[in-house]
Structure formats: C-alpha cells, structure tokens
Amino acid sequence: MSDAPDRTPASAPTPLPAPLVPPPLVAVLGGGQLGRMLGLAGLPLGFRFRFLDPTPDAPARAVGPLVVGALGDEHALGETVRDATVVTFEWEGVPADAARFVERQHPMRPGPRALEVAQDRLLEKALFLALGIDVAAFAGVDDRAELDDAVESIGMPAVLKTRRGGYDGKGQQVLRSPRDVDDGWEALGGVPLILESLVPFSREVSVLAVRGLDGTTACYPLVENTHVDGILRVSRAPAPGLTPALQADGAAIAHRLLDELGYVGVLAVELFEHDGRLLANELAPRVHNSGHWTIEGAECSQFENHIRAILGMPLGSTEPRGPTAMVNCIGAVPTPGSLLAIPGVHLHDYAKVPRPGRKVGHITVTAPDSSTLDERLGRLRDVAPDLFTGVARAN
Numbered sequence: 001m002s003d004a005p006d007r008t009p010a011s012a013p014t015p016l017p018a019p020l021v022p023p024p025l026v027a028v029l030g031g032g033q034l035g036r037m038l039g040l041a042g043l044p045l046g047f048r049f050r051f052l053d054p055t056p057d058a059p060a061r062a063v064g065p066l067v068v069g070a071l072g073d074e075h076a077l078g079e080t081v082r083d084a085t086v087v088t089f090e091w092e093g094v095p096a097d098a099a100r101f102v103e104r105q106h107p108m109r110p111g112p113r114a115l116e117v118a119q120d121r122l123l124e125k126a127l128f129l130a131l132g133i134d135v136a137a138f139a140g141v142d143d144r145a146e147l148d149d150a151v152e153s154i155g156m157p158a159v160l161k162t163r164r165g166g167y168d169g170k171g172q173q174v175l176r177s178p179r180d181v182d183d184g185w186e187a188l189g190g191v192p193l194i195l196e197s198l199v200p201f202s203r204e205v206s207v208l209a210v211r212g213l214d215g216t217t218a219c220y221p222l223v224e225n226t227h228v229d230g231i232l233r234v235s236r237a238p239a240p241g242l243t244p245a246l247q248a249d250g251a252a253i254a255h256r257l258l259d260e261l262g263y264v265g266v267l268a269v270e271l272f273e274h275d276g277r278l279l280a281n282e283l284a285p286r287v288h289n290s291g292h293w294t295i296e297g298a299e300c301s302q303f304e305n306h307i308r309a310i311l312g313m314p315l316g317s318t319e320p321r322g323p324t325a326m327v328n329c330i331g332a333v334p335t336p337g338s339l340l341a342i343p344g345v346h347l348h349d350y351a352k353v354p355r356p357g358r359k360v361g362h363i364t365v366t367a368p369d370s371s372t373l374d375e376r377l378g379r380l381r382d383v384a385p386d387l388f389t390g391v392a393r394a395n
C-alpha cells in the first residue's frame with residue numbers, strides 16, 4: 001500500500017460539467033461572398049452560421065455548414081433554418097414565398113416586404129415616389145403600345161429595363177432613337193418592363209444604413225461608385241467632396257425607407273447625383289458591394305452591424321476611420337505578394353473559381369488622408385493594372 005495521503009474528498013460529489021449550450025445560430029439564405037463576410041464578422045461575436053446555396057462550392061462554406069439546395073426548396077429551407085435564432089439573406093433573389101415560409105417559423109430579418117419591393121423595379125420606384133424620394137421619370141411597360149406611350153411621355157434618351165431579374169446592368173437597353181425602341185422591344189419585350197429617363201448624372205453614389213431591432217438607425221458616409229459595363233469596379237468612401245448637406249439628403253432617403261419597411265439590418269440604396277440632387281435608382285435589402293470598404297475603413301463594418309441588428313444587439317459606430325477605397329477583383333484575384341507590399345492594402349479573396357466577369361475578391365486601400373490614398377491607389381494600379389481596366393485615372 002502507498003503511504004501517499006488520500007486526496008479524494010470523502011463526501012463531495014464530483015460536479016457535473018455544465019450542459020453545453022450551443023451558440024446562437026444565424027441561418028443565411030445564400031452562401032456567396034456576402035454570406036462569407038457575414039460569417040467572418042459574426043464568428044468573433046460568438047455566433048454560429050449555416051448557409052443555403054444551390055452550389056456545393058459556395059464561398060460561405062468556409063465559415064459554417066452549407067446546405068446545398070434551391071433557395072425556394074422547402075425541404076432545404078427547413079434543414080437550413082432548423083434551430084436558428086434568426087434567419088437572414090444575402091441575395092435579394094430569394095423567392096418571396098420562401099421568405100414567407102421561413103417567417104412563419106423563425107424571425108426573418110429583414111422581412112419579406114423588403115425583398116418583394118427590391119425584386120420589382122416598378123414597385124421599388126413607386127415606393128421611392130410615395131416616400132417623397134426623387135427618382136427619374138418612369139413608366140411601367142407591358143406591351144408594345146405602352147412602350148410607345150412611355151417613350152412619348154418620358155422622351156429619349158431613356159433606359160428600358162426588365163422589372164424583375166436584372167442585375168449589374170443586365171436586362172436593360174438604352175433607347176436614343178426610334179430604331180432603338182424597336183431593338184429594345186425585340187430584345188426585352190415579352191416580360192414586364194419599366195422605362196426610365198436616362199439621368200445625365202455627374203456621378204453614382206450609394207448610401208448604406210442600418211436599423212436595429214429597437215428602431216435605432218445609423219448611416220455610413222455616402223460612397224462614390226465607378227462602374228464599367230454595369231459592374232461596380234471602384235468605391236471611394238467618404239465620397240470625395242461629400243458635403244454635410246448631401247450626406248443629410250442621403251441619410252434621409254435611407255432612413256425613410258428603413259422606417260417605412262420596418263426594416264432590421266443593413267440596407268443599401270444606389271443613387272445618381274445630378275445637379276447637387278440625389279435620385280434613387282435601386283435598393284438592396286442586404287449588405288452591399290459598395291459597403292465592403294467598411295471592413296477596414298469604418299469603426300464597425302456593414303457585416304458586423306447587420307449581425308448586431310438582426311440579433312437585437314446595440315449598433316456599432318458607422319464613422320469612417322479615414323479615406324478608403326475598395327477595388328473589385330473581376331475575373332481573377334491578382335497575385336498577393338506585390339499588392340500587399342503597398343501600405344494600407346488589404347486583400348479579400350472569396351475562394352471562387354475564376355471566370356470572366358465574376359466578382360472573385362476585393363481589395364481595400366486605407367490611408368490617413370486623400371492624397372496618400374491617391375498615391376497608394378496609383379501604386380496598386382501599377383502592380384495590378386487589370387484591376388483598373390476602363391476605370392479613369394482619378395480612381
């Protein structure tokens with residue numbers, strides 16, 4: 001027998017381990033790069049994520065389990081939202097019926113109404129108008145006679161767009177002559193359309209704002225966006241030359257929409273600046289490409305603020321840390337080595353299979369002041385010129 005003292009307490013029972021409570025689960029409809037960045041922002045806050053996406057290699061699979069299925073498939077939806085604390089979406093193409101199916105069982109933030117409005121350009125423009133938000137002249141077009149009437153009343157140049165399903169400039173035609181009217185009808189006719197007057201804007205900007213569960217709102221500074229062939233290429237935040245008056249106008253637009261929709265989460269509104277006025281083009285009921293700069297460029301990113309909002313937490317500050325630019329990687333991500341030698345440069349590779357025209361990553365450039373930002377963007381352009389194809393030097 002050992003002489004060692006017996007250290008086992010005579011009577012104290014061994015305490016049972018506390019039951020493991022799994023962290024709250026956020027179910028996300030869509031598993032693209034926006035879902036991935038929502039997960040990257042929400043994991044440090046202690047949340048779990050599960051995603052639904054039709055493609056097995058969806059980028060969000062890196063930050064949570066992925067259910068592979070159609071976004072309208074009730075079985076796949078059920079599997080995705082099982083045990084979820086809250087359900088959100090990262091793609092506005094989620095069928096409104098699917099959103100309603102989910103909403104019957106779980107809190108869905110933002111709700112189906114925002115989706116419905118964002119999916120139909122005519123409903124969207126009508127809502128802007130009803131809320132006193134300026135828009136280009138527009139008319140719904142369901143047949144050829146209505147197109148002729150709309151051209152007559154709106155005039156040319158004008159843009160003919162499909163009411164549903166268009167993105168990144170797809171599903172639209174600019175009409176400048178009677179010949180274009182025939183061609184536009186030929187190309188797009190047969191589905192519900194909208195004709196809008198072509199706004200001779202000085203630049204495109206966007207406003208991103210967030211509304212919490214308690215109705216508190218916060219707005220990021222307006223962003224200047226440069227598109228090439230309908231695809232966002234460069235965002236600058238705050239928009240160069242942003243005045244307090246323009247910021248107030250942009251924030252008022254966002255806040256009116258947030259309140260009207262009883263919205264919870266991040267909302268983006270794409271706007272045209274024309275003659276010092278803002279005209280609303282479209283809204284995105286989700287985190288947005290023109291808000292990616294906030295990851296490094298703002299106190300609290302759009303992704304973290306969306307997570308905070310939908311889980312009923314206090315919102316984070318939307319203040320910018322300094323002038324910031326975001327450059328999209330379209331078709332390919334440049335080799336990191338040369339980029340990362342530039343101060344203030346941050347690379348986000350979405351781990352997507354490269355394909356022409358596909359958003360596969362983005363690069364954020366931060367700087368203490370705008371001339372340093374210009375200088376860093378110039379260096380980025382030198383080492384990765386493809387990023388700036390078609391983008392004027394000022395960017």
Ligand code: AMP
Binds near residue numbers: 169170197199200
């Ligand atoms: P959208 O799909 O509505 O975002 O349009 C894609 C791009 O087409 C916009 O970013 C603008 O550059 C241009 N665009 C769309 N609608 C108009 C309009 N009414 N006036 C001028 N440009 C427009």
